[in-house]
Amino acid sequence: MIKNGLVPVLAMLALAGCKVKGNTESAERPLALPVLRVTATDTVLQQAYVADIQALQHVEIRAKAPGFIDKILVDEGQTVKKGQLLFSIENSEYQTQLARAKAVLASAVAEAETAELEMKRVKILVDKNVIAKSEYDLAKAKAAAAQARINEARSQEQDAAIRLSYTDIRSPFDGVIDRIPFKRGSLVSEGNLLTTVSNLDAIYAYFNVSENEYLRYVQHQKAQPDMDDVQLVLADGDIYPYPGKVETMENVFDESTGSIAFRARFPNPGKLLKQGATGKVKLTTRADSVLLIPQKSVFEIQDKNYVFLVDKNNQVKMRNIEPRSRVNDLIIVQSGLKAGETIVYEGLQQVRDGQVIAPKPIAMK
Numbered sequence: 001m002i003k004n005g006l007v008p009v010l011a012m013l014a015l016a017g018c019k020v021k022g023n024t025e026s027a028e029r030p031l032a033l034p035v036l037r038v039t040a041t042d043t044v045l046q047q048a049y050v051a052d053i054q055a056l057q058h059v060e061i062r063a064k065a066p067g068f069i070d071k072i073l074v075d076e077g078q079t080v081k082k083g084q085l086l087f088s089i090e091n092s093e094y095q096t097q098l099a100r101a102k103a104v105l106a107s108a109v110a111e112a113e114t115a116e117l118e119m120k121r122v123k124i125l126v127d128k129n130v131i132a133k134s135e136y137d138l139a140k141a142k143a144a145a146a147q148a149r150i151n152e153a154r155s156q157e158q159d160a161a162i163r164l165s166y167t168d169i170r171s172p173f174d175g176v177i178d179r180i181p182f183k184r185g186s187l188v189s190e191g192n193l194l195t196t197v198s199n200l201d202a203i204y205a206y207f208n209v210s211e212n213e214y215l216r217y218v219q220h221q222k223a224q225p226d227m228d229d230v231q232l233v234l235a236d237g238d239i240y241p242y243p244g245k246v247e248t249m250e251n252v253f254d255e256s257t258g259s260i261a262f263r264a265r266f267p268n269p270g271k272l273l274k275q276g277a278t279g280k281v282k283l284t285t286r287a288d289s290v291l292l293i294p295q296k297s298v299f300e301i302q303d304k305n306y307v308f309l310v311d312k313n314n315q316v317k318m319r320n321i322e323p324r325s326r327v328n329d330l331i332i333v334q335s336g337l338k339a340g341e342t343i344v345y346e347g348l349q350q351v352r353d354g355q356v357i358a359p360k361p362i363a364m365k
Contacts, residue, residue, distance in 0.1 A: 029358075030314065030356050030357050030358040031350060031351070031355070031357050031358065032357070032358040032359075032360055033344055033345070033346075033347045033350070033351065033357050033358070033359065033360065034344075034345040034346055034347070034359075034360045034361075034362045035310050035342050035343065035344055035345055035357075035359040035360065035361055035362070036293070036294070036297065036342065036343055036344075036345040036361075036362060036364055037340065037341075037342050037361065037364075038291055038293060038333075038337050038338070038339055038340065038341050038342070038343060039291075039339055039340070039364065040289045040290065040291055040339040041289070041290065041291075041292060042286070042287070042288045042289060042290075043286075043287050043290065043292065044284060044285070044286050044287075045284070045285050045286070045287050045325075045327050045332075046231075046282045046283065046284050046327070047213065047282065047283050047285070047325075047327060048233065048280040048281070048282050049207035049208065049209060049262075049280060049281050049282075049283070050207060050208075050278070050280055051205040051206065051207045051232065051264075051278065051279050051280055051281040052205070052206045052207070052278070053203050053204070053205050053206075053273055053274075053275070053276065053277040053278065053279060054203065054204045054205075054206065054275060054276075055175075055198040055199055055200055055203060055204075055274075055275040056199045056200070056201055056202045056203060056204065057173055057175065057197075057198070057199035058196060058197075058198045058199070058275050059172055059173075059175075059196065059197050060193055060196050061086065061087075061169060061171075061193070061194045061195050061196060061197060062191055062192060062193055062194060063089065063166075063169070063188040063189065063190055063191065063192045063194055064166040064169075064190060065089055065094065065163055065166035065167055065190065066187075066188060066189045066190050067089040067090050067091070067093070067094075067167065067187070067188065068089065068090045068185060068186070068187050068188075069087060069088075069089060069090075069182055069183070069184050069185060069186050069187075069188060070088045070089060070090040070091070070167075070184070071087065071088035071184065072086075072087055072180065072183070072184050073085050073086060073087065073088070074086050074177050074180075074195075075177065075180075076177055076178065076179055076180055076195075077176065077177060077178075078176070078177045079174075079175070079176055079177075080171045080174070080175060080176070080177055080197065081171065081174050082171055082172065082173045082174050083170050083171065084170060084171045085168055085169070085170055086169050086170060086171055086177070086194070086195070087168075087169040087194055088167060088168055088169070089166070089167035089168075089169070089188070090167070091164055091167035094160070094163050094164040094166075094167055095164060097160045097163065097164075098157070098160040098161055098163075098164050100160070101153070101156045101157040101159070101160040101161075102157055104153045104156060104157075105150070105153035105154055105156070105157050107153075108146065108149040108150045108152070108153040109150055109153075111146045111149065112143065112146035112147050112149070112150050114146075115139070115142045115143040115145075115146040116143050116146075118139050118142065118143070119136070119139040119140050119142070119143045121139075122135050122136045122138075122139040123136050123139075169194065171197055172197065173197065173199055174199060174201075175197040175198050175199040175200070176197065176198050176199075176200055176271070177195055177196075177197060178195055178196040178197070178198060178275075179195065179196075180194065180195045181193065181194075181195075182194060198274070198275045200268050200271045200273065200274065200275075201267075201268060202265055202266060202267050202268050203265070203266050203268050203273045204263050204264070204265055205232060205244065205263070205264045205265075205266060205279070205281050206261055206262070206263055207261070207262055207264070207281045208254070208257065208259040208260065208261050208262075209249075209259055209260055209261075209262055209283075210258060210259050211253060211258055211259070211260070212325070213283075213325070214249075214260050216285060216325075217283060217285060220285040220286060229243040229244070229245060229284070230243065230244050230245065230246060230264050230281055230282060230283055230284070231243060231244075231281070231282040231284075232244060232264075232266055232279050232280070232281055232282075233279055233280040233281075233282060234279050235277070235278050235279055240266065240272075240273070240279070242266055242267045242268075242269070243266075244264045244265055244266035244267075244281075245264060245265060246262055246263070246264045246283075247263055247264065247265050248262075248263050249261065249262045249263065262281075264281055287332065290324075290332050290333075291332065291333040291337055291338075291339060292330050292331070292332060292333075292364070293307070293330065293331050293333060293337070293343065294329060294330060294331070294345065294346075295326065295329050295330065295331055296329070296345070296346050296348075297343055297344065297345055297346065297348070298321070298323075298331055299348050304320055305320065305321050305322070305323055305331075305336075306318050306319060306320055306321065307319050307321055307336075307337070307343045307344070308343060308344040308348060308351050308353075309337075309341060309342070309343055310342040310343065310344060310357070310359055313356070314356050314357055314358065314359055315354060315355070315356050315357075316344060316351055316352075316353065316354070316355050316356075316357055317353060317354065318353045319336060319337070319343075320336055321333055321334075321335065321336030321337055322334040322335040322336050342359070342361075344357070345362055
């Protein structure tokens with residue numbers, strides 16, 4: 001016969017046993033994690049590169065003759081035409097130099113004519129044996145020297161005319177005037193920067209591409225020559241409305257970075273893009289039958305990339321993979337995975353090698 005005092009004790013022991021059993025079952029329950037089935041797909045990939053934007057033409061306008069600025073005929077930001085007068089340097093000194101050079105030339109011409117007449121007169125006398133032939137040779141030498149002085153004087157005149165022309169500074173092409181640091185009346189020396197002119201009808205975008213990406217781009221161009229447009233992402237994140245084209249690339253890889261420079265050209269009808277602006281160029285390439293997996297499904301150990309592969313028994317195993325390239329938040333797998341295999345999508349920090357999980361399949365976006 002069981003005493004009444006033992007009943008509560010037995011009930012408590014039975015209840016405790018039930019709780020321990022329940023906790024054990026809960027601890028052994030597999031961890032539920034999202035998994036992704038790897039599939040081969042055809043896709044269009046876009047890779048962005050930081051771009052340096054340069055005007056089609058960008059030229060510094062510098063003073064070629066020292067002097068005071070007499071006139072400034074343009075304003076900053078103004079559109080100008082080729083040959084349009086931009087600045088005028090006070091030129092009275094240069095006009096005086098040109099007048100002096102012309103006078104010297106005229107004097108040299110007169111001396112040459114006198115020497116020529118003297119030579120002809122001496123020749124007549126030599127032919128009549130009135131004077132020695134050496135007198136003719138001397139007159140001929142004087143005439144030649146006079147002609148040399150003409151050439152020298154003409155050269156000085158041309159030099160003075162060129163220096164005078166330097167006082168009128170004109171635009172070398174159609175463009176837009178940039179900042180003008182000097183004002184009217186300023187004294188400028190030869191070589192001083194007066195302004196710059198930029199041709200903004202189109203712009204160049206320079207960007208650097210790695211060797212692997214360069215090879216893929218060249219192969220893509222051979223296979224898809226019609227897909228050669230590139231996009232420009234502006235500094236504010238907006239897409240520039242006019243597509244561009246890659247015109248050329250350098251012939252040498254940079255040894256320090258392993259990259260090569262590309263140059264793309266974009267039309268600029270609204271003059272929105274300016275010299276020195278920044279942005280990103282997006283190259284579009286087509287990839288056929290590639291394995292794409294999210295970057296969040298990959299983890300690194302000692303510079304190697306791994307995923308957790310899920311087998312048919314829902315057991316996870318570490319698998320080393322070789323990425324081909326990274327595009328935004330995706331990785332193109334070069335090797336290590338096959339189409340049809342399943343990997344853990346996220347929550348990798350909760351998983352250990354050999355663990356059994358409860359997979360929750362999700363679709364690849």
